[in-house]
Amino acid sequence: METLFVYRWSLGSLFCLLLPLIGIVGTRLQWWPYTLGLLLLVVxxxxxLLLLPFALWQRQWLAMVPPILLLLLVLPFVVRAFTLPAIHDISTDTTNPPALTAALTLRSEGDHSIEYQGAAVAQQQHATWPGIQPLIIQKPLEQVHTQVQVLVARRGWTITANSNHQLEAVSRSTLFGFSDDIAIRLTPVTPAEGSPVDATVLNHLNKNKQQTTMATRVDMRSASRVGKSDLGANAKRVCAFLTELNQL
Structure with missing residues (x-):
């Protein structure tokens, strides 16, 4: 008992370090619900926060290191939670967002619906990330589709559906392994205005081998399966992907 009392600071510091690791590993391996993993992190x-002032008072410098590291690692996420809107579904087209068709069979009963939440979410998105807009690329659809597949593979996303006009995938977060569903929709448009091409006009261009003159509109949607807020993860993903796609 005396030895335990002597090393109480080291044990407390070790506890602060191991508890979130246990929560993360258990959540990734699906041993328990993600809520329990987050609860362990909060504990x-x-x-x-309780250990630091007492360790400082006792001048236990080494015991202060793990709690300080943990607080510094979590601080950016806390800031995002208080500064970003509590939404979890981001789309370049908030009027007619790409459908999450594959996610319908992948999401469980406790997950969010695949239906877009509408004007309220769109308003918050536009106010916070006004730069998230459809991307017009001056390349034919087939070429853009190939480039999209390359970028998806580069990021390690799991493709769940793939057609000429839409690709769907799943991305898992680094720590807890949260799954986010992604839909990338490709639409042929006129190069100048970026407006959708009428089907009759498109067939005429294809028959006359003029598809190389076409441009492609890229719409992307990224939506989390769980959690009220994604802490900006989906917006960051959409912006990064479309920026890199535009640079190819």
Whole structure:
């Protein structure tokens, strides 16, 4: 008992470090619901806040290192939680967002619906990320589709559906392994205005081998399966993907 009392600071520091790791590993391996993993992280943060002032008072410098590291790692996520809107579905087209057809069979009963939530979410998205807009690429649809597949593979996303005009995939977060569903829709448009091409006109161009003159509109949607807020993860994903696609 005396030895345990002597090393109480080291044990408390180790507890603050191991508890979130256990929560992360257990959630990724689906041993328990993600809510339990987040709860373990919150408990570890609370213990860190309690441990630090006492360790400082006792001048236990080494015991302060793990709690400080944990707080510094979590701080950016806390800031995002308080500064970003509590939404989890981002789309370049908020009027007619790409459909998450494959996600219908992949999401469980407790996950979010695949239906877009409408004007309220769209308003918050436009206010926070006004730059998230459809991308017009001056290339034919087939070429853009190939480039999209290359970028999806480069990111390690799992493709769940793939057709000429839409590709769907799943991305898992690094720590807890949260799954986000992604839909990338390709639409042939006129190069100048970027407006959709009438089917009759498109067939005429294809018959006359003029498809190389066409441009492609890229719409992308990224939506989390769980959680009220995605802490900006989906918006960051959409912006990064479309920026790289535009640079190819």
């Amino acid at each position: 570890a943060l609370g213990c860190s």
